[in-house]
Amino acid sequence: MGRPGVPEKDFSGIICDLRGANVTEFNTGDRVFGIGPTSFREIAQGVLCEYALVKRDHIVKVPDNISLKDAACFPITGFTAYCFLVEKAELKKGDKVFINGGSGAVGVMAIQLARTIVGPTGLIVATCSPTKNDIVRNLGADEIIDYTSHVLPDFLREHYGSRPFDVIFDTVGSDHALYSNSPDYLTPSGLFCTIGMVEFGSTVWLVTKRILQLLSAMVVPVYLGGVPRRHIFESLTPTSSRMVAMAKLVEEEAFKAVIDSTYKFTDALEAYDRMMSRKVTGKVVIEVNDLDGVN
Structure with a gap:
């Protein structure tokens, strides 16, 4: 019987040991943040622990003006927002962006980064529940849609059909209709990005259906019925x-940490209860050790 798995991928900490002669960009004592093992065979080797073994390509030094606690909020969420909005979508000044899931961990990063890039002449529209309106607006959203009161494709068609988006960033991924109807509110040269946090469903059929929808969105050409x-x-x-x-x-x-709540390592199960409540805005942080201020 193997050892129990360790969850989580986002982390920050202090290097206590280096392995490998080619690791020259880091030193023991460096403050770093990054992403734990990501391959399927390493899925149980997470970072919710006192000591974690990580790859050098997965970490970077924490800027001097950022605390370790704040730094732990960025690795996956900031990395995802950067890769999709900057590398993939090539977002630029004046663009119009729709972010589905504006109060989620990735959404709060995406709104801030998009605001920095598109500037005052651009447009950022985001979804959230009514209780999160002020938070999402303060992050940089120009217009907010209450996803609990509207059928999104219909609302977007009615209100943004005449001023379509250049980029749609779907951080929720649960409604394929948002993409299949996107020609009504996404420019012909626009890009629809979906990240991996998809609510597939609870049955084999729902899982299979969602996978087929995603594959169809990526590979089926227009002349065969593709979007x-x-x-x-x-x-x-x-x-x-x-x-x-x-x-x-x-x-x-360009973006700042948005911390929903902080828990001690011994209260990690309470942190998971908080995450499962679906009332989280930003990140839930678990402090394994309080290292801020450590030399």
């Missing part, structure tokens, strides 16, 4: 250059 809009749904691989680029944005405060 005439580009679609991206992929797993993003951490690299040193990507991590450095993301850290630079953190240092420049």
Whole structure:
């Protein structure tokens, strides 16, 4: 019987040991943040522990103006927002962006980064529940849609059909109709991005159906009935250059940490209860050790 798995991928901490002669960019004592093992065979080797073994390509030094606690909020969420909005969508000044799931962990990063890029002439529209309106607006959203009161494709068609988006960033991924109807509110050259946090469903049929929908969105050409809009749904691989680029944005405060709540390591199960409540805005942080201020 194997050892129990360790969950979680986002982390920050202090390097206590280095392995490998080619690791020259880091030193013991460096404050770093990053992403734990991501391959399927390493899925149980998470970072919710006192000591974690991680790859050098998956970490980057924490900027001097950022605390370790705040730094732990960025690795996956900031990395995802950077890769999709900057690398994939090539977002630019003046663009119009729709972010589905504006109060979620990735959504709060995406809104801030999009605001920095599109500037005052751009448009950022995001969804959230009414209780999160002020938070999402303060992050940089120009217009907010209450997803609990509207059928999104219908609402977007009615209100944004005449001023379509350049990028749609779906951080929820639960409604294929949002993409299949996107020609009504996404420019012909626009990009529809879906990240991996998809609510597939609770039965084999629902899971199979959702997978087929995603595959269809990516590979079925228009002449065979495909949606005439580009679609991206992929797993993003951490690299040193990507991590450095993301850290630079953190240092420049292109986006800031949004912490919902903080728990001690001994109260980790309470942290999971909080996450499962679906009332979270931003990140839930678990402090294994309080290392801020440690030399």
